[in-house]
Amino acid sequence: MASSVLEGLSVSLVSHVILLSTLTRSKKIIALTRPASVSKPINKLLEQRGVRIVPVDLTGPHHKLVEALKDVDVVVSAIGPREQLDQIPLVTAAKEAGVQRFVPCGFITVCAPGGIMMLRDQKEEVYNHIKHLQLPYTIVDVGWWYQIMFPRVPSGKVDYAVSISGNEIAGDGNVPSAITDLRDIGRYIACIIKDDRTLNKMIMAYNIVMAPNEVCDLMERLSGEKVERSYISEADIRSRLASGKAELEAGSTDYSSMLKVVHSQYLISWGIRGDNTPEYAKYLGYLTSKELYPDMQFTAFEEYLQEVLEGNAKGVYEHLKREMTKARGD
Numbered sequence: 001m002a003s004s005v006l007e008g009l010s011v012s013l014v015s016h017v018i019l020l021s022t023l024t025r026s027k028k029i030i031a032l033t034r035p036a037s038v039s040k041p042i043n044k045l046l047e048q049r050g051v052r053i054v055p056v057d058l059t060g061p062h063h064k065l066v067e068a069l070k071d072v073d074v075v076v077s078a079i080g081p082r083e084q085l086d087q088i089p090l091v092t093a094a095k096e097a098g099v100q101r102f103v104p105c106g107f108i109t110v111c112a113p114g115g116i117m118m119l120r121d122q123k124e125e126v127y128n129h130i131k132h133l134q135l136p137y138t139i140v141d142v143g144w145w146y147q148i149m150f151p152r153v154p155s156g157k158v159d160y161a162v163s164i165s166g167n168e169i170a171g172d173g174n175v176p177s178a179i180t181d182l183r184d185i186g187r188y189i190a191c192i193i194k195d196d197r198t199l200n201k202m203i204m205a206y207n208i209v210m211a212p213n214e215v216c217d218l219m220e221r222l223s224g225e226k227v228e229r230s231y232i233s234e235a236d237i238r239s240r241l242a243s244g245k246a247e248l249e250a251g252s253t254d255y256s257s258m259l260k261v262v263h264s265q266y267l268i269s270w271g272i273r274g275d276n277t278p279e280y281a282k283y284l285g286y287l288t289s290k291e292l293y294p295d296m297q298f299t300a301f302e303e304y305l306q307e308v309l310e311g312n313a314k315g316v317y318e319h320l321k322r323e324m325t326k327a328r329g330d
Helices: 013-022 041-048 060-068 081-097 118-132 181-192 212-223 234-251 257-272 276-285 301-309 318-328
Strands: 004-007 029-033 054-056 074-077 101-103 136-142 169-170 179-182 201-204 208-210 228-233
Touching: 029 041, 041 054, 060 081, 074 081, 081 118, 101 136, 118 257, 136 181, 169 212, 169 257, 179 181, 201 276, 208 212, 212 301, 234 257
Parallel strands: 004 029, 004 074, 029 054, 074 101, 136 201, 169 228
Antiparallel strands: 179 208
16 A cells, blocks of 8 residues: 545544544644644654645635645544544545545444434435445444443542543343453454455444443442442423434534534434344445454453553543533532
């Protein structure tokens, strides 16, 4: 592979994890970033690691996007959730530039398109544009992350790393779901983008499958504390979802309104419907990482929870905690 581009225009967490994980596996990596983000610390770090930072405005002139992608073999997009459709001009430019593989910003739980998850349907618009142009592609979904799966404990010792989800559990908590350590995503991508078997395919890359109650049981065993489990019924989730949709339809620009919709739809999809499993992924036509890379080493969930309990983990989505609390009505 001559070069690989990771398009991290949102300065997203996923984009940086993928970049840092693939640095030792690609001959050359270019990172596209918004002009206003060039001087951000993460981009300075990437420059020190040998990544060439290229400022790009997706709403700017088409020819500049084509120029930025010249002589690039693979584009891996990890744009933010609110900018999914901004990938469309990048896809068009990639086709003209002769990109050999485009990995759009998937990286979510497995779900069928068509009204279950708004975020999935927005991604599908990008996927359809790729297929319309006959641009070679690979779509990668990764399940739910370790980093947003574990609960609080009464002592508060893991609060520093607790995510936007908190201790809320959809339904009875017994629906299994595929989960992955965020830090392992880049390792999967590094294998996937050089594998001919994954071209023009959907891939489910994941570490293990666990139900929320099993996660709580494991946390209790490792911490020695009793986890408070906050179960929420499907009816209550759908009520929250309806509230969020009504707010958006009324013109709300408050991010908590969108989070009501997105988070509620996630809970219904993987926590109630049970969409986020390898079995359902195969039904939808995905190949799985277990089939493709049976010897792949990954971070054990118990090992990750030990890091959390020892104070060595890092929280994710810190900037969304206030909005998520508001969206849940806490």
